Amino acid sequence: MTGPVRLKTPLGGEVLSLRAGDAVTLSGIVYTARDEAHLAMMEKGIPFDPKGAAIYHCGPVVQDGKIISAGPTTSSRMNRLSEFLLDAGVRALIGKGGMGKEVVEQLRGRAVYLAFTGGCAALAASRMQLKGVHFEELGMAEAVWVIELDELPLIVGIDAHGGDLFGEVRKRAGEVFRKHG
Amino acid sequence: MCSGPTPAFLEKISRATLDAFRMAETRLPPDVIAALKKAAGQEQDARAKGELENILMNISLAEKLGVPLCQDTGVPVVYLTVPPYVPLTQEIYDAIADGVRSATKEVPLRPNTVDPLTRHNSGNNTGAGMPAIHVKPGDRFTITVLPKGAGAENMSRVAMMLPSQVKEIEKFVVETMLIAEGRPCPPVVLGVGIGGTFDGVTALAKEALLEPIDRMDPFEQQLCDAVNTLGIGPMGLGGKTTALAVKVKKAACHTASLPVAVNVQCWANRRHTVEVER
Numbered sequence: 001m002t003g004p005v006r007l008k009t010p011l012g013g014e015v016l017s018l019r020a021g022d023a024v025t026l027s028g029i030v031y032t033a034r035d036e037a038h039l040a041m042m043e044k045g046i047p048f049d050p051k052g053a054a055i056y057h058c059g060p061v062v063q064d065g066k067i068i069s070a071g072p073t074t075s076s077r078m079n080r081l082s083e084f085l086l087d088a089g090v091r092a093l094i095g096k097g098g099m100g101k102e103v104v105e106q107l108r109g110r111a112v113y114l115a116f117t118g119g120c121a122a123l124a125a126s127r128m129q130l131k132g133v134h135f136e137e138l139g140m141a142e143a144v145w146v147i148e149l150d151e152l153p154l155i156v157g158i159d160a161h162g163g164d165l166f167g168e169v170r171k172r173a174g175e176v177f178r179k180h181g
Numbered sequence: 182m183c184s185g186p187t188p189a190f191l192e193k194i195s196r197a198t199l200d201a202f203r204m205a206e207t208r209l210p211p212d213v214i215a216a217l218k219k220a221a222g223q224e225q226d227a228r229a230k231g232e233l234e235n236i237l238m239n240i241s242l243a244e245k246l247g248v249p250l251c252q253d254t255g256v257p258v259v260y261l262t263v264p265p266y267v268p269l270t271q272e273i274y275d276a277i278a279d280g281v282r283s284a285t286k287e288v289p290l291r292p293n294t295v296d297p298l299t300r301h302n303s304g305n306n307t308g309a310g311m312p313a314i315h316v317k318p319g320d321r322f323t324i325t326v327l328p329k330g331a332g333a334e335n336m337s338r339v340a341m342m343l344p345s346q347v348k349e350i351e352k353f354v355v356e357t358m359l360i361a362e363g364r365p366c367p368p369v370v371l372g373v374g375i376g377g378t379f380d381g382v383t384a385l386a387k388e389a390l391l392e393p394i395d396r397m398d399p400f401e402q403q404l405c406d407a408v409n410t411l412g413i414g415p416m417g418l419g420g421k422t423t424a425l426a427v428k429v430k431k432a433a434c435h436t437a438s439l440p441v442a443v444n445v446q447c448w449a450n451r452r453h454t455v456e457v458e459r
Contacts, residue, residue: 061291069252074332097364118366120239121252139302169419173411
């Protein structure tokens with residue numbers, strides 16, 4: 001058995017060879033963004049180079065210039081808000097809980113969705129260094145924090161070929177429910 | 182003529198509120214940790230096991246470092262028991278809000294509380310109706326905090342079912358998790374309220390989350406087993422454990438009604454009680 005695939009931002013075509021279910025680690029810069037940050041970026045422009053970038057669906061706890069606690073937020077809230085980032089060259093979305101069918105299609109041929117265990121915020125923070133911030137006026141939870149990752153372990157939830165771990169689980173759960181319902 | 186609580190007592194309440202949030206945010210109750218360990222032992226799927234191992238590692242790390250185990254430190258939900266010798270005044274509510282503001286700075290908590298329409302953030306986790314404070318009479322003055330994260334809260338549901346649908350309560354509970362999938366950070370704890378009124382049933386569902394999860398009555402176990410047939414598993418990546426437990430609270434209701442509410446809680450079923458001495 002081989003170990004996890006080691007990825008580093010900025011990401012390129014290497015993400016296209018990943019498959020749903022693969023274990024990876026991610027190092028380098030990621031940008032946090034939740035609902036308000038997506039809306040602000042749509043209106044005012046993306047305040048960083050989106051080519052090969054990774055977006056982390058996260059609103060961390062920050063104190064005295066340090067990331068204290070920084071697990072993923074529910075990615076599906078960004079289902080309707082992610083296409084412009086992928087169009088601009090973003091190669092990875094990171095979060096929890098998976099994303100909608102429209103995003104599975106938008107990822108196709110260009111980017112992946114990576115899942116981190118929800119709620120594991122102390123664990124995530126132990127692999128992070130704060131490097132900067134954009135849109136700080138949006139508040140701690142909604143600002144775009146610039147974070148350097150040191151080999152954060154992730155699972156490929158949705159690959160660039162339509163493979164979707166969450167979708168498979170959803171389909172099976174639906175079948176069970178209809179059978180017993 | 183009855184005088185209000187003394188300044189010293191109010192200061193104690195404020196301090197106890199801060200202490201309760203610090204404990205709840207950085208350490209999970211033993212019954213919740215035991216349930217997560219049990220689930221990790223039962224999962225055979227490597228991915229499901231891996232997710233639970235991450236969760237257990239995170240719990241240890243947060244406790245060791247004294248930091249919030251989840252970055253969503255929630256909105257402040259507070260349950261009080263008030264003994265006969267303490268007059269229930271606005272000052273008590275204010276002292277608790279003061280404790281929430283201190284906790285926001287000192288634990289620290291993420292400022293999560295915003296105006297619902299303007300989305301303006303107060304910066305200190307208080308606002309109109311926040312903290313949400315629920316009061317009952319008791320023998321001692323106790324403060325129980327239940328910081329409630331949004332990922333799970335957003336997946337909660339209420340239904341005004343028909344009296345003829347008692348047998349369909351189970352379906353409603355299971356359907357709630359079918360819709361939620363991995364979004365509320367499973368394995369979840371489900372607080373189920375049955376009966377009472379439209380508003381009261383949701384309060385019952387949340388109160389059910391205060392109950393220990395290391396035991397379930399046969400009905401709760403039946404609901405829990407039914408939810409776990411879905412196979413959603415830890416974080417929605419598949420597995421045996423979608424729910425760690427289901428807890429039910431009931432109230433009498435109108436003969437023509439059957440209110441049912443499901444309050445979804447993430448694996449981080451955070452709660453802590455502190456007593457304030459006279």
